Amino acid sequence: MNKSEDLLESARAGNRRSLSKLLTLVEEGHNSPVEHGKGSSLGITGPPGVGKSSLIGKMIDVWIERGESVAVLAVDPSSPRSGGALLGDRMRMVNADSSDLVFIRSLATRNHPGGLMDCLTPMVDILSECGWKNIIIETVGAGQSEIRVVAFADRILLVDGPDRGDIIQAEKAGIMELADLIVINKSDLPEAERAAKAVKSALSVGEDDTTPNVLMVSAHSGQGVEDLVAALPNVITSTDRERLRVRERLISAWDSTLLNSTKLETTLQALEKGSITLQEAVDKIREEG
Amino acid sequence: MRAYRAKCLNRFLEGYYRCPKYDLTMRIVVAKPGLDGHDRGAKVIARALRNGGHEVIYTGLRRTPDEIVRIVIDEDAGALGLSSLSGAHSVLIPRVCEGLRKSEMSNVIVFAGGIIPEHDRESLYDVGVRAIFGPGTTSKEILEFLSTIEKRSESGEPVGVGEEAGWHW
Numbered sequence: 008m009n010k011s012e013d014l015l016e017s018a019r020a021g022n023r024r025s026l027s028k029l030l031t032l033v034e035e036g037h038n039s040p041v042e043h044g045k046g047s048s049l050g051i052t053g054p055p056g057v058g059k060s061s062l063i064g065k066m067i068d069v070w071i072e073r074g075e076s077v078a079v080l081a082v083d084p085s086s087p088r089s090g091g092a093l094l095g096d097r098m099r100m101v102n103a104d105s106s107d108l109v110f111i112r113s114l115a116t117r118n119h120p121g122g123l124m125d126c127l128t129p130m131v132d133i134l135s136e137c138g139w140k141n142i143i144i145e146t147v148g149a150g151q152s153e154i155r156v157v158a159f160a161d162r163i164l165l166v167d168g169p170d171r172g173d174i175i176q177a178e179k180a181g182i183m184e185l186a187d188l189i190v191i192n193k194s195d196l197p198e199a200e201r202a203a204k205a206v207k208s209a210l211s212v213g214e215d216d217t218t219p220n221v222l223m224v225s226a227h228s229g230q231g232v233e234d235l236v237a238a239l240p241n242v243i244t245s246t247d248r249e250r251l252r253v254r255e256r257l258i259s260a261w262d263s264t265l266l267n268s269t270k271l272e273t274t275l276q277a278l279e280k281g282s283i284t285l286q287e288a289v290d291k292i293r294e295e296g
Numbered sequence: 297m298r299a300y301r302a303k304c305l306n307r308f309l310e311g312y313y314r315c316p317k318y319d320l321t322m323r324i325v326v327a328k329p330g331l332d333g334h335d336r337g338a339k340v341i342a343r344a345l346r347n348g349g350h351e352v353i354y355t356g357l358r359r360t361p362d363e364i365v366r367i368v369i370d371e372d373a374g375a376l377g378l379s380s381l382s383g384a385h386s387v388l389i390p391r392v393c394e395g396l397r398k399s400e401m402s403n404v405i406v407f408a409g410g411i412i413p414e415h416d417r418e419s420l421y422d423v424g425v426r427a428i429f430g431p432g433t434t435s436k437e438i439l440e441f442l443s444t445i446e447k448r449s450e451s452g453e454p455v456g457v458g459e460e461a462g463w464h465w
Contacts, residue, residue: 024400027372091321091346097367098356104363110370113353 044132050160158255332382344435402458
């Protein structure tokens with residue numbers, strides 16, 4: 008048995024330290040010891056400042072109350088300048104660190120398209136294998152690269168806030184098309200009702216039975232959070248959204264292949280000098296196949 | 297020391313594309329133990345470490361020693377920075393160090409900051425704290441501390457909280 012199999016065995020028996028070390032190994036690019044994993048995850052995304060982490064904190068409270076375990080992979084961007092990252096999601100999940108039913112791991116994107124994506128699915132499989140019932144991938148839904156991350160989840164929950172004009176941003180970024188359930192947070196604020204209506208009307212074009220539900224919650228007061236948690240097992244997806252997710256995953260894998268290509272450096276230099284065109288560069292890298 | 301070497305960390309740095317580039321950085325938890333309610337210092341440190349290329353997990357205010365140990369385990373952090381301004385450092389910091397040792401996290405590097413009077417420092421070094429940074433410390437100094445730690449651990453000298461005491465910054 009190699010190191011990762013040892014760690015898996017100990018993690019299965021409930022050793023958090025082994026689980027944590029195993030996730031690190033996978034993050035560093037080692038192969039996962041879990042083959043044909045059956046892990047299923049919920050992606051939670053939405054614009055910055057909309058209350059995703061606070062909402063997850065409240066959802067965790069509900070799960071703890073029910074005696075269900077929950078693992079969160081909280082993804083934040085790495086700084087493009089230093090390569091470092093400031094990961095502050097867990098400061099909003101206040102009750103999480105005193106319960107054995109909760110495991111939170113902060114992950115930085117590490118500025119490597121494909122890098123983090125390569126390890127998300129194995130991580131979810133490992134968590135599932137070790138008995139974590141609810142597995143969440145949290146990411147800021149602000150741009151294309153974040154959509155890539157959340158597309159690795161099996162169901163996607165989009166969180167939005169009242170009157171921020173963000174729903175238009177979400178539509179532009181294409182997150183709306185991926186969402187299986189939409190939640191308007193901060194329902195204690197007066198504009199929340201209006202935001203929910205705006206979202207519903209945006210969704211009503213081409214409505215059918217797979218159109219996502221819109222729920223209102225308040226991570227501040229806890230209102231609606233129990234209903235949200237209760238609704239999660241019944242959230243359905245559509246073939247269109249499934250197709251979109253698979254498409255994003257394929258593009259991630261493609262990126263990854265490109266960046267790991269042995270010809271990347273020489274191709275970049277050639278492009279820099281202008282001695283080949285972009286199309287020639289693509290053809291050159293594809294030849295490797 | 298647990299440091300990660302990203303397989304291929306491609307970066308756009310000052311408009312220049314460098315690839316593939318190996319990078320050596322750490323995952324560091326910055327924590328606020330106890331009841332003090334001011335975290336400007338901790339946040340400044342967190343940003344400075346981030347700008348130094350490290351991945352920093354900030355815990356937020358009012359964490360118990362047990363919670364902090366749990367966070368270091370879950371995040372598989374290589375280092376832990378504890379900020380204390382309330383005067384409870386002599387009670388809380390040794391408890392965190394003890395907890396880490398009990399949880400087989402003896403190789404984690406622990407450093408402290410905030411208002412920690414000179415006459416309290418020796419006893420903290422004795423329980424495994426490797427550096428104490430007071431007011432006026434530059435972020436450069438903290439980054440220098442971490443690269444010294446890196447060199448020491450590469451040559452097999454003790455740096456972790458549960459390893460042989462004696463050396464501190």
